[in-house]
Amino acid sequence: MKEIVVISGKGGTGKTSVTASFGVLAGEKAVIADCDVDAADMHLLLDPDFSDEHDFYSGEVAVIDNGACTFCGLCKEECRFNAIRIVDGRFSVNPVKCEGCGYCARICPEKAISNKPVKSGRYFVSAIRTGSTMVHARLSIGASNSGKLVATVKEVARKQAAKLGVDIILVDGSPGTGCPVISSLAGAGYVVFVTEPTISGFHDLKRVARLTADFKIPAGCIINKSDLNTGIAREVRAFLEDHGITLLGEIPYDAAFSRAITIGKTVVEHDEGRLSELLKGSWNKLMDVI
Amino acid sequence: MDHRFGRAAYLLVYDEESGSMDVFDNRSNAGEHGVGPGTARVLFDMKAEVLITGNGPGGNAAAVLERAGIRIFTGAGNMRVKEAYENYKTNQLIKFN
Numbered sequence: 001m002k003e004i005v006v007i008s009g010k011g012g013t014g015k016t017s018v019t020a021s022f023g024v025l026a027g028e029k030a031v032i033a034d035c036d037v038d039a040a041d042m043h044l045l046l047d048p049d050f051s052d053e054h055d056f057y058s059g060e061v062a063v064i065d066n067g068a069c070t071f072c073g074l075c076k077e078e079c080r081f082n083a084i085r086i087v088d089g090r091f092s093v094n095p096v097k098c099e100g101c102g103y104c105a106r107i108c109p110e111k112a113i114s115n116k117p118v119k120s121g122r123y124f125v126s127a128i129r130t131g132s133t134m135v136h137a138r139l140s141i142g143a144s145n146s147g148k149l150v151a152t153v154k155e156v157a158r159k160q161a162a163k164l165g166v167d168i169i170l171v172d173g174s175p176g177t178g179c180p181v182i183s184s185l186a187g188a189g190y191v192v193f194v195t196e197p198t199i200s201g202f203h204d205l206k207r208v209a210r211l212t213a214d215f216k217i218p219a220g221c222i223i224n225k226s227d228l229n230t231g232i233a234r235e236v237r238a239f240l241e242d243h244g245i246t247l248l249g250e251i252p253y254d255a256a257f258s259r260a261i262t263i264g265k266t267v268v269e270h271d272e273g274r275l276s277e278l279l280k281g282s283w284n285k286l287m288d289v290i
Numbered sequence: 291m292d293h294r295f296g297r298a299a300y301l302l303v304y305d306e307e308s309g310s311m312d313v314f315d316n317r318s319n320a321g322e323h324g325v326g327p328g329t330a331r332v333l334f335d336m337k338a339e340v341l342i343t344g345n346g347p348g349g350n351a352a353a354v355l356e357r358a359g360i361r362i363f364t365g366a367g368n369m370r371v372k373e374a375y376e377n378y379k380t381n382q383l384i385k386f387n
Contacts, residue, residue, distance in 0.1 A: 058322050059322060146322035147296070147297070148297075148320065148325075151294065179322075179348075185345060186293050186294040186295070187293030215345040215346050216345075216386075217345060
C-alpha cells in the first residue's frame with residue numbers, strides 16, 4: 001500500500017483541485033483521505049454520500065454535578081478562563097470558554113466537577129462518484145484540525161484501502177508545516193508539493209521540502225499557475241533540481257481551473273483540453289516514480 | 291510496527307544485554323497536539339539509547355531525542371518488530387540523525 005500525501009505550505013496553490021483531479025484519474029484504484037479538515041472542501045468536488053458517519057472526540061470540558069455542588073464558589077473564583085458562571089442559581093461551565101485544564105475538578109472540595117471528552121466533529125466514510133471511497137471529516141463550530149484528527153482519518157482510510165484491496169491512498173494534506181501536516185506525513189510513501197511561482201508560494205515550498213527531507217520521504221512537485229512569474233518559476237525549478245525533487249508537471253494559469261471549482265467539478269472532468277492533458281501527464285509521471 | 295512515532299500505541303523496549311523485553315502502553319498519550327514530544331519524553335525517562343520507527347519523529351520530538359542523545363533509525367514502518375530489529379542490526383535501516 002502506497003500513501004501519497006499532497007501538501008503545499010501556502011494555501012490557495014491549487015492543492016485540493018490537483019488532489020481531486022488525481023482522485024478522478026485514479027478511479028477505483030485509490031482511496032481518498034481529506035486531511036485538510038480546517039477548510040475541508042474536497043467534498044464539494046467529489047460529491048461524497050456521507051453514508052457512514054462517526055463522532056470524533058477531542059479535548060475535554062469540565063462538567064459540574066449540581067447534586068454534589070455546595071455552591072462554595074471556589075471554582076468560579078479560581079478559573080482563569082472565566083468559564084464558570086451562575087445560571088438559574090446553579091454553577092455551570094461555559095463550554096466555549098472552558099479549556100479543559102481540569103484545575104476546577106482538582107480543587108473542588110466536594111469532588112463535584114469532572115472532565116468529560118468533547119465531541120468536536122464527525123468523520124465520514126463515503127462513496128464518491130469515481131467509484132471509490134473517501135474518508136473525510138467535518139468539525140463542530142470553533143473546533144480546529146489536529147494531529148489526532150488527521151491520524152484518525154488516515155487510519156480509517158488505510159483500513160478501507162485494505163478492505164477494498166486498493167494499493168493507493170491519496171491524502172489531501174493541510175496547509176502550513178504544523179502538527180496536522182506532520183501527522184499527515186506519518187507513513188507517507190511519497191509527497192507531492194503543489195506550488196505556485198509567487199514569493200510566498202516559493203517560501204512555503206522550501207519549508208515543506210525541508211520537512212519532508214527530514215523524514216527522508218521522496219517528493220515531486222507540480223508548479224501550478226507556472227506562468228504567473230517566470231523569474232520565480234525559474235528559481236523554483238532550480239530549487240527542485242538542487243533538492244532531488246521530481247518536477248511532475250507545470251500548469252499555466254487558466255481561468256478554467258477556477259471555473260471547474262465554481263461548478264463543483266474537478267479540473268479533469270470540466271476541461272477536456274490542455275489542463276486535463278497536463279494533469280494526466282503529471283498523474284502518469286507520479287505513477288511511474290512511486 | 292506502527293508508522294507513527296508520537297501516536298504509536300505501544301513501545302516495545304528491548305534490553306540487548308539481558309535479552310529482556312518490556313511493553314510500554316503509550317495509549318494515554320493521545321492529545322490533539324504535541325504527542326511527539328510526549329513520546330520522546332517517555333523514551334528519555336526510560337533512558338532509551340536507540341529508537342526504531344517509521345518515517346521518524348517531527349521537528350519538536352526530534353529536538354528532544356537529539357538532546358537526550360538517542361540515536362534514531364527509520365524506515366521500519368512496514369516491518370514486523372523482529373524484522374525491524376534484524377534490519378537495524380545489519381545496518382539496513384535509515385539513520386535519521
